[in-house]
Each structure stands twice: as C-alpha cells, then as structure tokens.
Amino acid sequence: MPVTIEITPVEASATHSSKLLTRAALDAYDSREESWQKQFQRRYTHHSELKGVLNQVEDVNETVYSKFAIAVTPYMAQLMDRDDPNCPIRLQYLPSFNEETKPGFATLLDQLGEEGDTVPGTSVVHRYPRRVLFLVSNTCATLCRFCTRKRMVSQPDGAVAKDHITASIDYIANNPQIEDVLLSGGDPLTFADDRLDEILGQIRSRAPHVRFLRMGSRMVVQLPTRITPQLCAILEKHRVQMVNIHINHPKEITPLLRERVKMIQKAGVMMGLQTVCLKGVNDSVPVMRELFMQTIEMGVRPYYVYSTDMVEGAHHFIVPHHRMLELYEGLRGWISGPAVPTFIVDGLGGLGKLPIIPQYVKEELLPDGSGTTIKCRNYAGQTVEMPGLGQDYALPTHSN
Numbered sequence: 001m002p003v004t005i006e007i008t009p010v011e012a013s014a015t016h017s018s019k020l021l022t023r024a025a026l027d028a029y030d031s032r033e034e035s036w037q038k039q040f041q042r043r044y045t046h047h048s049e050l051k052g053v054l055n056q057v058e059d060v061n062e063t064v065y066s067k068f069a070i071a072v073t074p075y076m077a078q079l080m081d082r083d084d085p086n087c088p089i090r091l092q093y094l095p096s097f098n099e100e101t102k103p104g105f106a107t108l109l110d111q112l113g114e115e116g117d118t119v120p121g122t123s124v125v126h127r128y129p130r131r132v133l134f135l136v137s138n139t140c141a142t143l144c145r146f147c148t149r150k151r152m153v154s155q156p157d158g159a160v161a162k163d164h165i166t167a168s169i170d171y172i173a174n175n176p177q178i179e180d181v182l183l184s185g186g187d188p189l190t191f192a193d194d195r196l197d198e199i200l201g202q203i204r205s206r207a208p209h210v211r212f213l214r215m216g217s218r219m220v221v222q223l224p225t226r227i228t229p230q231l232c233a234i235l236e237k238h239r240v241q242m243v244n245i246h247i248n249h250p251k252e253i254t255p256l257l258r259e260r261v262k263m264i265q266k267a268g269v270m271m272g273l274q275t276v277c278l279k280g281v282n283d284s285v286p287v288m289r290e291l292f293m294q295t296i297e298m299g300v301r302p303y304y305v306y307s308t309d310m311v312e313g314a315h316h317f318i319v320p321h322h323r324m325l326e327l328y329e330g331l332r333g334w335i336s337g338p339a340v341p342t343f344i345v346d347g348l349g350g351l352g353k354l355p356i357i358p359q360y361v362k363e364e365l366l367p368d369g370s371g372t373t374i375k376c377r378n379y380a381g382q383t384v385e386m387p388g389l390g391q392d393y394a395l396p397t398h399s400n
C-alpha cells in the first residue's frame, strides 16, 4: 500500500546572525560541536560574506547568482587556503569571473539529456537496463561551481515534489526488472533521518526485486558530522550496500572525514569514490595518484573519474579528452590496481557514460590476411608484438 511521504529537507535559509563572518569566528568554530542542521544554516551564501574570512575573493557580478546559487559550509571554508585564490578547494566552490566571461553552453541546460529519460511524474531517470537513478533531493551542503545538475540543484529549499517521490517509489515497486536503485540528487543526506528511513524502508518493503541499493553523497565530505550513529543504523537496517562519495583533491581528506567514513563502513556499507576531472584542481598525475592512494587507504574504492560536463559557467574547468587519457596512463601500472578508477565522459544528449580507455593492446590483420598480430604496449612504454591466437574465431574484416 503506497504511503504518501512528506518531504521536508533541512531548512536552508540562513539568518545572517548565524554566519561566521570574521576570520576569528571561523577559526574558533568546531564543527564537531554543533548539529549538522545548525551548520547548514551557517552556510555562506554570498561572496561578500566570504570576504570576511578569505583574502582575494573575486567580486563577481550579481548575475552569477541568477544562474547558480552559492553555498559553503563553515567546515569547507576552514579547509580553504585563506590567501591563495588557486587553492583547489576554493576553485571548486567560490564563484569566479570565468563564469561570466566564458559563459558558454548557455543553451545546454540539460546537456546529459536526463530529462528525456525521466519517467513522467517521477524523479526517476531510467536510462540503463535494470537500474535507475532516483533523484531525491535538489540541494547539497556546499554547491560545486561545475555541478552537472545546476538546472535543479540550486533550488533554495531543496525539495523534490513529494508526489514525485511517492510516484518514483511506485514506479520502482511496479517494475520488477529494476534490480539496482541509485539515490542521488542533489544530496540524499540533506534529508532528515526519518525521511530517509521512510524512503529506504519503502523501497525495501515494496520492491523486493531491488538487489542493489546505493547512494551518492558529497555531504560526507562537505559536512562530515552529517554521519551519525543514527544515520548509520538506518543504512544498516535497510541494507544500503554502497555509498559513493565525491572528492576531487587530497586536501578534502581530513581526520574528521576519515572517522565518519569508518562509521559508514562499520555499518556494512561498501564505499566508492567519484571524482570530477577539473582543470587547476586535479588535472595532474601526482595529485591524482595521491588522491586515489589516500582513498584506498581508507578502504574507499576509486570508482569513476568524470570529465567536466558542458554546463554553463563550468567552461574553465574542462580538461581535454587527450589530457584525461594521459592522466589515466599516469595511474594504470604506476599505483595499486584497485586505486585506479574508470575514466568516463558523459555523452551529450543522453548517450550516457562512455569509458575513456587508452589502447594498450591492439589486434591487427596480417597484410597477407593469414591471421592477426597483437601489438602490445605496457604502462612504462615497452612494447612487444605477439601472434594472434584463437583463430577459430572469425577474423576481423578491418583493422582500426
């Protein structure tokens, strides 16, 4: 029996007085000592507020706000370099002139074509066989300037219409071919525990055919105190099998983050990492090696590195395809295999995730057509050519 779910994500509107507007106030702030909801209310939502705590904050035009809101948790602001405008965390979260001068892609609001694959009346994107993306929230704790879902994530209250949530659960329950549900948004953890408990509980009770229940959340990184024993008990109760977190630079890994990741792991949840390849932030082999080694040290498996999508105002972050191939080659063979993620570009207009894979092994037809040869190249650039075997398979008719 479907139950109507009341969805009220955390109250996002901050009262000015709750903000930490001086450096001294920010330095003295201990995010362990306050509820995550209160920290949410203390978020900086205008660049002028950040000028009180950081130097060299760009005076961006107000038009930036009409395109994408600004939100930074105090915890995240503490991780930012006070003086360096090129700090990899500042680059991700502070608006810049680049968003105005290189707006680009203005018409590509939904460049991944997610709306075309959204089941009408729901917030379920059903693009791939047997699995769905369930967008449960329209907001995040801290807003990334390169966000691929800018068209929806900037909503001030973060609410996905509750009838859409109910209809989404109905859809999952009524389609037994769905065996994998990925909760995302925005950030599913912007919900209060009881709401999350209700959504997960309904999926588990009404859709026993769902074999894999997972969640993507950057809040674990942006506001680690969101992870509480109560939340972990909910994840365990509903057998959430995987939580994917999103980290782009080793500077985002702190003792507090490590501690809260361990709490999630103790609830029996496998953890993965996703990263966006961002110019100036992590488009460097040493930075990526360090990031992925630090994450597997925590028992978090690097899963995907995404190219920056062609969203408006994110032009300056885009790393060209050939550079992404070089970055991949700087990882494979050079660091532990489990620390090497798959690199992905999302095809324009709904093509979906496409792996970016350098070619190490190439089978070519021999000139006389009598068989094939395999040209191999290893991570260090050594090569070998071997005879193609298994000739009982049909030979390729062309080489590429």
Ligand SMILES: *Cc1c(COP(=O)(O)O)cnc(C)c1O
Pocket: 125, 126, 127, 128, 131, 132, 133, 182, 353
């Ligand atoms: C990324 C994504 C998924 C999950 O893809 P996996 O490769 O299985 O992790 C599912 N649906 C949509 C629409 C997605 O974008």
Ligand code: SF4
Pocket: 139, 140, 142, 143, 144, 146, 147, 148, 149, 150, 153, 185, 186, 187, 218, 246
């Ligand atoms: S965490 Fe993800 S969904 Fe949220 S603002 Fe950043 S990129 Fe967008």
